[in-house]
Amino acid sequence: MSTEILSGLPLRERKKLRTRQALIDTALEQFTERGFDGTTLDELCTAVEVSKRTFFRYFDSKEDVAMAPTQDLWAAFLDDLQTRQPTGGTLLVLLRDTLFTALDRMPAEGWAERVLLSRRLAARTPSMNAHGLQFCDRTTRTAITILRERFGPADPHDLRLRLALDMMISAFHCALEEWTFQPGPASRDDLSARLRDAFAAIPGSVTMTVSA
């Protein structure tokens, strides 16, 4: 965990961040080794020397702790969506670039490795996958609200906004999945490149034909 961020904060906050990170790391470790269902919260809490009650003050559920790395990205995304000065192009390009910006803001060290563990775990753990999908859904809705506030259109029945957001999510999932199961080390830049390809494939997917 990046030590730079810690300094400057009051002791209490530093401790909290450390406990939180320890829970995430130990969870990813134990879940990866013995499986999500093969690990009880009691075991995790014992390892981190924290009571189960405390665990639930940091995370909403057992799934939640293992999904934390990805959630940081989307928090950054929503933040950028609020503040970034928009370019004048298509909405999809705006969304793509905002996502790239958010990705660049993820810590260069450690983040990619955690996401990799998290995603590989999610791929073989239905309840984790479900949890992740629902988080995406919530994020999408928040993003729609932000976009409506900033740019309109006022018509809440215009479906295009939602459709475009979902396309972004879809492209992200495509890229993430390829990236997750690629051999070799996990790198943020590699994910970025795959993301670019996935976005580029969107127009073709609308016009794609099948042999009769």
Next chain:
Amino acid sequence: MSTEILSGLPLRERKKLRTRQALIDTALEQFTERGFDGTTLDELCTAVEVSKRTFFRYFDSKEDVAMAPTQDLWAAFLDDLQTRQPTGGTLLVLLRDTLFTALDRMPAEGWAERVLLSRRLAARTPSMNAHGLQFCDRTTRTAITILRERFGPADPHDLRLRLALDMMISAFHCALEEWTFQPGPASRDDLSARLRDAFAAIPGSVTMTVSA
């Protein structure tokens, strides 16, 4: 529950179908009245006069029973995807028409009402929503497998297939959500119409621009 389907089956199968349907209907009823979390499985089982153990022989989870109506649609969709003779147009049109066909095959009576209850419930019950999203995800993956088998392309890294499938799901969700919260009675044809509109909005969502 449509009585026509029951006749012709052996007694044991008829009973099973009846128990299953009773569980679904009573669950939707109780969840709607007292909330998903405000209803225990014991209460549901007592009302249907079935042991909790038996409940779990019919459904995988508490969420599952309330999602059954929608799952029937997707089962029909996958079935049609396997068997229907494809038209030669775009993939998206093929998917759209297959979905329409599946929708037409849903029982004209009762189905729409159950879906309505189910969706309204899911909208205010995170764990149900999560469950539904994961079911969509599984369905999407199955659909991809079927499509690859039938039409190729052989390249498994072509992202367009997945992107197109997700667009269909997105359009479906848009339509379903509008339909769910529209006032007045639930009709299958109304859903069909909204679905058509949602698909029509896809091309525009790719090229949509935002004011700079």
Next chain:
DNA sequence: TAGTCTTATGCCACTCAGTGGCATAAACCT
């Protein structure tokens, strides 16, 4: 229609995720 085979159900005890309440301890602020 009795007898046998097969399959669904009921019952019971158990694990584990998640919650509420309250006492304690640690960090913060003069």
Next chain:
DNA sequence: AGGTTTATGCCACTGAGTGGCATAAGACTA
């Protein structure tokens, strides 16, 4: 050092979901 705030621990509890085994009900056969 003193008092205030806030995080943690402990304990008892609810409710979802599971495994095992006995029993009952439908299905097949003579």
